[in-house]
Amino acid sequence: MALCPAFTKAGCPCAYKGKPCFGGYCGVHKSQAPKEPVEPPSPKPPTIEPYFKNDNHTIFCGDSSQLMKQMPNESVDLVLTDPPYKDYISQRPNNDYAKPIDKGAFTFEKLVSDIERVLKPNRHFYIWCCDVTVADAIIAVKNSKTLKFKNILKWVKNNWGAGDCKGAYGRRTELCIFGQKGRREFFTNRATDVFYANRIPPKRGKHPTVKPVSILQDWIERSTLPGEVVFDPYAGSHSMAESAKLAGRDSISFELDSQYCDLGITKLT
Numbered sequence: 418m419a420l421c422p423a424f425t426k427a428g429c430p431c432a433y434k435g436k437p438c439f440g441g442y443c444g445v446h447k448s449q450a451p452k453e454p455v456e457p458p459s460p461k462p463p464t465i466e467p468y469f470k471n472d473n474h475t476i477f478c479g480d481s482s483q484l485m486k487q488m489p490n491e492s493v494d495l496v497l498t499d500p501p502y503k504d505y506i507s508q509r510p511n512n513d514y515a516k517p518i519d520k521g522a523f524t525f526e527k528l529v530s531d532i533e534r535v536l537k538p539n540r541h542f543y544i545w546c547c548d549v550t551v552a553d554a555i556i557a558v559k560n561s562k563t564l565k566f567k568n569i570l571k572w573v574k575n576n577w578g579a580g581d582c583k584g585a586y587g588r589r590t591e592l593c594i595f596g597q598k599g600r601r602e603f604f605t606n607r608a609t610d611v612f613y614a615n616r617i618p619p620k621r622g623k624h625p626t627v628k629p630v631s632i633l634q635d636w637i638e639r640s641t642l643p644g645e646v647v648f649d650p651y652a653g654s655h656s657m658a659e660s661a662k663l664a665g666r667d668s669i670s671f672e673l674d675s676q677y678c679d680l681g682i683t684k685l686t
């Protein structure tokens with residue numbers, strides 16, 4: 418028994434082949450209708466169109482929490498993302514490329530549940546984090562029923578952060594959680610959990626937290642096959658998309674800031 422597509426709270430507008438309609442079911446008499454009252458289908462939110470699209474790469478400019486709703490289940494082969502966990506303005510007040518973000522909007526729990534849904538089975542995921550957020554990220558993954566925590570990968574940089582240098586160790590690493598949904602083996606050589614690359618200065622990268630393409634490309638090639646789809650819901654300068662292009666993989670990126678989306682287009686064209 419199929420629900421009438423035109424059914425609304427006001428009733429069923431069609432006289433289906435002259436037969437009675439009841440409770441949203443066309444051609445159904447009251448006596449045959451399901452006992453449970455049916456709710457009319459809620460209107461679908463409008464689809465947000467891509468900001469940029471070519472045969473292999475797509476950029477959506479907008480809020481990831483909205484855009485995520487239009488991502489089909491089990492549709493991507495790798496999630497490789499770097500979510501916003503700090504307010505760039507307070508962190509780097511003199512940085513021209515710093516943008517304020519709504520700190521309350523992001524949680525690792527939400528990200529993990531989105532990854533659970535959109536990632537195909539037997540695939541990998543990578544979530545960048547830092548000393549301060551790594552515990553929250555791991556707890557969120559460990560609480561997941563379908564995702565498995567595997568490693569904390571370390572990017573060792575050529576510089577280290579300022580801050581409380583007399584009361585804390587200077588941070589020279591950035592951390593990334595690696596895990597799996599199901600199991601997939603690496604497609605390239607075995608590797609340790611330490612990766613070396615120079616930091617990209619914000620002036621050169623046109624973004625305050627650019628991740629190195631050399632490392633991202635290595636991970637993409639390790640975790641996917643050519644032509645598979647890599648997804649980053651917090652794209653920033655689009656270093657993931659750039660790395661996917663270099664690796665011959667497809668990419669889908671979400672980014673709130675149109676300036677960073679424009680930067681992404683320059684890397685993909």
Ligand SMILES: C[S@@+](CC[C@H](N)C(=O)[O-])C[C@H]1O[C@@H](n2cnc3c(N)ncnc32)[C@H](O)[C@@H]1O
Nearest residue numbers: 480481499501627628651652653654656672673
């Ligand atoms: C840590 S940065 C990503 C940097 C990136 N990995 C790179 O290499 O350039 C996070 C990005 O998420 C974006 N962002 C913040 N909130 C967002 C949201 N709700 N939806 C989409 N993007 C968002 C920010 O504008 C920022 O560029």
